[in-house]
Amino acid sequence: MKISSNYEINENKWNEFIYVFFKDIEDEVYIHVEESSKDITVFAKNEVNEINYTINKMIDNQVEVMLKSSLLKLYNIAVPWGSLVGVRPTKLVRKLLKKNDYDKILKILQHVYLVSDEKSKLLIDVVKNSIDYLDKDTIGIYIGLAFCPTKCTYCSFPAYLKKGKYEKRYEEYFDTLLREIREIGSLCKELNLKINSIYVGGGTPSYLNHEELEMLLTTIDGNIDLSNLKEYTFEAGRIDTIDKEKLMMLKRYSVTRISINPQSFKDSTLKLVNRYHNLEKLNEVYDVAKKLKFDINMDFIIGLPRENTEDVLNTLEKFKDYDPENVTFHYLAMKKASYLTKSKYFEENALDYILINNKILEVMKEKGYIPYYMYRQKSSSIDGENMGYCKVGKQLIYNIEMIEEYKNIISIGAGAITKIIKEDTIKRLINPKDPLMWVDEFEERLNEKKKVIREML
Numbered sequence: 001m002k003i004s005s006n007y008e009i010n011e012n013k014w015n016e017f018i019y020v021f022f023k024d025i026e027d028e029v030y031i032h033v034e035e036s037s038k039d040i041t042v043f044a045k046n047e048v049n050e051i052n053y054t055i056n057k058m059i060d061n062q063v064e065v066m067l068k069s070s071l072l073k074l075y076n077i078a079v080p081w082g083s084l085v086g087v088r089p090t091k092l093v094r095k096l097l098k099k100n101d102y103d104k105i106l107k108i109l110q111h112v113y114l115v116s117d118e119k120s121k122l123l124i125d126v127v128k129n130s131i132d133y134l135d136k137d138t139i140g141i142y143i144g145l146a147f148c149p150t151k152c153t154y155c156s157f158p159a160y161l162k163k164g165k166y167e168k169r170y171e172e173y174f175d176t177l178l179r180e181i182r183e184i185g186s187l188c189k190e191l192n193l194k195i196n197s198i199y200v201g202g203g204t205p206s207y208l209n210h211e212e213l214e215m216l217l218t219t220i221d222g223n224i225d226l227s228n229l230k231e232y233t234f235e236a237g238r239i240d241t242i243d244k245e246k247l248m249m250l251k252r253y254s255v256t257r258i259s260i261n262p263q264s265f266k267d268s269t270l271k272l273v274n275r276y277h278n279l280e281k282l283n284e285v286y287d288v289a290k291k292l293k294f295d296i297n298m299d300f301i302i303g304l305p306r307e308n309t310e311d312v313l314n315t316l317e318k319f320k321d322y323d324p325e326n327v328t329f330h331y332l333a334m335k336k337a338s339y340l341t342k343s344k345y346f347e348e349n350a351l352d353y354i355l356i357n358n359k360i361l362e363v364m365k366e367k368g369y370i371p372y373y374m375y376r377q378k379s380s381s382i383d384g385e386n387m388g389y390c391k392v393g394k395q396l397i398y399n400i401e402m403i404e405e406y407k408n409i410i411s412i413g414a415g416a417i418t419k420i421i422k423e424d425t426i427k428r429l430i431n432p433k434d435p436l437m438w439v440d441e442f443e444e445r446l447n448e449k450k451k452v453i454r455e456m457l
């Protein structure tokens, strides 16, 4: 698409928007903007159509947004998220909150961004339900284990199998992980940083054997100051890696929350995507976790291979038998790195997203969950947004921290990304994804990380 306008367009800011909606359109479009002290009018035309609309001035970058929205109007594109294409729509609402109340933000979303009534209300609900958990005075710690028992076919994360060269140097890898925990723990004490959340993820940290798990938990316990902790989460997403002894150990070391991720209640789907648990094992783990009074998070994926709408609806119906404190629904995004994109199993699923979305809302309402975090797929215009729901007061702080990017997160382990936030800029320090490369570059990168953290915090 070739756009000319009397208003200067910053093409870098437009790339994602054009890619999502107009990547195959080669039309020439002319857009004219007129601003008065009160209103902005945009006129847009292509060879077959023209549109013209005026809105009161409400936000600083309104012309930029209206230019995009005018293209949607010109091509009669009515999508639930309008011209809002970013991964983190809640960040926009928080930014707007500096100068506007929620009623005004609702109008801005609906009229300037053309977000649907349903999505704009959902977005505002998510912000209202999470805003009290934004605590800039503390930091979060993320610890990642880079290994998994098998590679799920849809996985695009840096998850490795303990085989070949990775198996040979596994001990060295694990020692390095413990070393980084000790180093970061002592740096946090030196800088007097208060830690309010720890998230142990990966990969699959529950893949560690009992002895390794105890070493990891002892190292965290002995080196990281847990006195300000509000939440300590441990991912046990792969149900086949969990047993009663591990759960009891997590409890002994003050873990408050675990993730056990069914993804789907259809056993044949699980085998197809290389996950090897069944309903019986899930129920066993879930019952023990409930008895031990963990807060539980369950993840589900919409759009798994060979699942049709009915399969997804069945999973949602079956979910009613459980009562975890948190539940997250992800829409499967096919990323280049995953095996599925290259395999025979991947067929574009013709799911009825509206029906599925309505069922999610119905089940969440019936079971008393509220929406508290959300992110959208990159470069996507699909209706489905990835949504986190929780019981009131059970918001998973780390999820909010990760999406909102409002506070410092120091991350440990291969592939882990540390984010240091200063004013409006985010400095990212990225550990190499490959566990062995991470081990080989450890000293140099750790020194750099410590230097940046000391300078910025």
Ligand code: SF4
Binding pocket: 147, 148, 150, 151, 152, 154, 155, 156, 157, 159, 202, 203, 204, 237, 238
């Ligand atoms: S458990 Fe998660 S990280 Fe591991 S292979 Fe599956 S999707 Fe990837």
